[in-house]
Amino acid sequence: MVLSIRRRIFQALFLVLLPTFTALADDEPAITKAGGKVTGLGGGIAVEFHLTARDLSDVGLACVAGRTDIISLNLRDTKITDAGLMHLTTLSGLKRLHLERTAISDDGIEHLAGLKNLEYLNLYSTKITDASLGYLKELESLIHLFIWETDISDDGARRLQTALPNLKITGGVDLDKIAAEAAKKAKEPTEPMVDLEWHPAGPAEPPVSVTGTFTTVYFENKRRAPVKLFWVQYGKGGLKFYADIGAGKTLKRNTFSDATWVITDENEQPLGYFRSVLNPSRAVIPESSLNQAP
Amino acid sequence: MTGLTLPTFFKMQAQAAGVATKARSCIVLYTWGGMSHLESFDPKPEGPSATRGEFGAIPTATPGMQFCEHLPLLAKHSEKLAVVRSVHHGQGGHQGGMYVTLTGHNPEGGLKAKSRKSWPSLPAMISRFHDPHANTPGAVRLPYSMYDNGTLMAGEYGGWLGSDYDPILMRTPGGEEYAGVTRYTDRELNLKLHLDSGRLRDRRALLEELDHRLGKSQAYDQLDRFRQMAADMLLGSPVRDAYDLEQEDPRVRAMYGDHICGQSLLLSRRLIEAGVPVVQALCSAGDLAGGGGDNWDTHRGHFAKMKDRLLPLFDHSVSALLTDLEQRGLLDETLVVFLTDFGRTPKINNNGGRDHHPGVYSVAFAGGGIRGGQVYGASDPSGTEPLSGACSPADLHATVFKAMGIDHHSRLTDQQGRPFPICEGEPLALF
Structure with missing residues (x-):
């Protein structure tokens, strides 16, 4: 006032x-x-x-x-x-x-x-x-x-x-030329999607994450059971829980390149891990892994 | 007239000084995080191998002027650009570097965003001298505020000029977002105009939203001002039409690119056309977040990040802005200023990155009576320190003031009526 x-x-x-x-x-x-x-x-x-x-x-x-x-x-x-x-x-x-x-x-x-x-x-x-x-x-x-x-x-x-x-x-x-070029470019994927390598759980420890460049990973769970997603921390490499991925489900996760993502079963028994790369990527969790009975 | 302390009086006084206005409006492009001078306007293809980096240099439209090879579109606009390769200051952190760049003054003591003890930002000061048209804000920021690891940074506000001069933050309504972290606060008026939903037409609903956002702790004057802004927007301000990017020719939108950087620069042009005197556009994600995301703080994986994400986007968006300003005849009355926190170290660190380097770095100007196709100053062969034409952020401010027809020796008063000289630098000979 x-x-x-x-x-x-x-x-x-x-x-x-x-x-x-x-x-x-x-x-x-x-x-x-x-x-x-x-x-x-x-x-x-x-x-x-x-x-x-x-x-x-x-x-x-x-x-x-x-x-x-x-x-x-x-x-x-x-x-x-x-x-x-x-x-x-x-x-x-x-x-x-x-x-x-x-x-x-x-x-x-x-x-x-x-x-x-x-x-x-x-x-x-x-x-x-x-x-x-x-x-x-x-x-x-x-x-x-x-x-x-x-x-x-x-x-x-x-x-x-x-x-x-x-x-x-x-x-x-x-402007017509520019719009046509932009429309053509929009159809091409800007960065090709790559498939990440699946490292089945074994005697060797998964590597720790290192900060890199921003990227995106699309996890696809092909198993008939849910899995858990953990991120391996920088430095000492502790595990940090991020998400559950249901059977047959997909999860989009923003991360950085050179990050390690560990997959476990529901009882937190490790199944394997992925290592992210610079490009956007697909991380396919296989239907069964080596330590499972067929 | 004795004892008259009206802000208006000082505006009049500045105009009466007889300085001819050249630029009528100003667009500040800010590359938050610290853009590498070596991978933009000051490439060193012949530099020592330890510092040279991975990229080459390309010729521009101006004989003898070279840019980084990943700025091919901007290189075609070199005849519009005055590149300054010899800026330096003493602030090695983002907060200090941004503060000295935007206010022209070194920080004293602890800094707190929106503190009324801070110096006003360059856009805030310009808005104090340039009367906006009715129903038009004096200065606008797009599309984010600057944060570092979750902390809001000081330096881009009205400071001791008071909240009336805080540039209004608007979120750009279109384009793919920057990857990385971007934060919004409830303390700011994020003008999310729901143009399609028709909510804007409901004056009461917007005022209620504003009340909710601002909370009870806010000063009444701020509330009054935001209420007024909201009412202005509702009552058919030209800014409202400018903000509605759907009204733009879709081919022009395509020219700027379907990214929040390009769309923010398009919105900048539309806002100055509507009479806003100064717009600051952040060309980066809002939060540096430890070097992750699409910002210029490239401590790790510098070359991949610059080549794949930062430079192509910047090159495309900024080139579109310069093209568009030129073909509309707006370039001679619009000053475009490229600013950043600092440059990057010539030495490449163990993570393939470059660290903070305020020792020497590059900025650029275009339009607004600036003579293009010139390089001012030089850095040494490794890009470590100025070789000639050493200048400071205060000198860049003086240059902007001169282009805008503002006497750089002018004084502005704080809320207690104490006068401060707006600038301690001298204009660079770029005109």
């Missing part, structure tokens, strides 16, 4: 001081009213709608018309269309323009042809095609163009590059 009162005092103080700090925004009533965020940017302003006004329409965009002080404009993810770009024809100071992920197409690009200072143009994920190339060639200051996920052809991009040798065109990856 005390805290919330303190907060309220702070908030009140902040509101009193707010005009001092946000003078810039107050000078832009039309843009801020349309949901735009305005910040100072060396000799002009940057205007952004992409995080604050995704509902921005062509009508709302009229607030920027004639503003030659706008250096950077971000319209990503807004609801503007080709008709809205008409408001940009007068932005002669514009150097950076984000139109990605909007509904614009070739018809709108015509409005941009006069932006002689434009250096950065982002058009990824729009409906533009090679029909826009004629207008894009007019943008003689353009340094960086983004056309991933558009219908501009490889040949079209090459022609644009020839016309504007200083332009960097970022075309991005072919």
Whole structure:
């Protein structure tokens, strides 16, 4: 409670001081009213709608018309269309323009042809095609163009590059190709499953476990009776009980490579052991072992 | 204005200093456990045979720059990367190494996770300077907290900035988990948004769950903040949409790979697109657990583990992130920072592993106005100590601050109003 009162005092103080700090925004009533965020940017302003006004329409965009002080404009993810770009024809100071992920197409690009200072143009994920190339060639200051996920052809991009040798065109990856490769790879097992060797119980002690790399063992009990699973500890090699595996059952056990797993019968009489390896593996406990009568 | 101690005031002051913001957002990729510099960004194919290791080096897209042979995809992105091969500090343990890396300061006395005496993490400090948009957290961590043998580590929280600046932990909703141990605590807000079940729409149910998770012992301010977060998420925050990876093009999801590492990096991109200023993604299992599991603490079986599990996954996921940021035009306004606890010893131990080595190691930067295709500093022929350009985690912080348009001489105040300079280092000439 005390805290919330303190907060309220702070908030009140902040509101009193707010005009001092946000003078810039107050000078832009039309843009801020349309949901735009305005910040100072060396000799002009940057205007952004992409995080604050995704509902921005062509009508709302009229607030920027004639503003030659706008250096950077971000319209990503807004609801503007080709008709809205008409408001940009007068932005002669514009150097950076984000139109990605909007509904614009070739018809709108015509409005941009006069932006002689434009250096950065982002058009990824729009409906533009090679029909826009004629207008894009007019943008003689353009340094960086983004056309991933558009219908501009490889040949079209090459022609644009020839016309504007200083332009960097970022075309991005072919997603269909990547998805096809990923689907193909998913079908191949990444690490082949191997069968672990069964060491029947004998006079020799099973080796102690040594920590290695994470792996997985799938135990399969082929006996007609349940067995017990023990892990041989590091160092002195004591046995630690982990699980019962019922007759005919399978158990998935995460472990490390070079671990020793001892199998006993229900009375904890040893039957044999497995030693884990780096690959995921199958450890098949045989139907009968040597010390059992057939 | 005398006596004004509003955090906002300091934000304003920092902005008024006239530093032009270059990067608008930051993604911190953290390889928990200590990534070997010798098997990543600083291979030594001509090094002494006792320390050289089993892998070769491959050329990158940048003439003269070589990477480990198991980073073939990242090698194609070298023109975006500034590799720093001469970082060093004096912390030989994971807790100390992570703390100095993420806070820029050596630990003093005993460390306890979430202690308000600790220094704030780099993401926490960045979030203090960059106003997030409405309904958006200032900093997010994915997908786990850092643990060592079951103990939660100090260093990735808000520290003396207070709980308002603890980066929010989110669990990545997709992808195969890292092998090994990963822990979650009830003390943290694990935003498990049950987007399909529609539970999210039931505001009361989520608030009740939060109450249950936080318990009665928590400070009210923390509870208030989490309540607010929950309400924001419910009321259609852009973060909620960003978190729902089902909304992403399935082909893009495939590009990042069906693993929690790739999906966390995809989520990082979606979060910065939604206006989150800084995201830290852990590229490792959450608990080092004595060197078992998929983390970078490779004391045993170093080469097999690096080749088969750690490097291919890292190579694929990080390359996908860089490709995606570039093709969306986000790379110039997004700073990507690769950090780790420390490097690994040149000497290979009796278990075929490499041990902790803070004497020299490598980090990297991409995007955010950093000039790619360059190597800063060098280690000696065996990779034991810096040969040139020796620098500290504090210098890396100063570099990040500069890229983010934050004056690295700025001061921040703790909860008692005491001012602290945020950084004791100087920016590296990477711009």
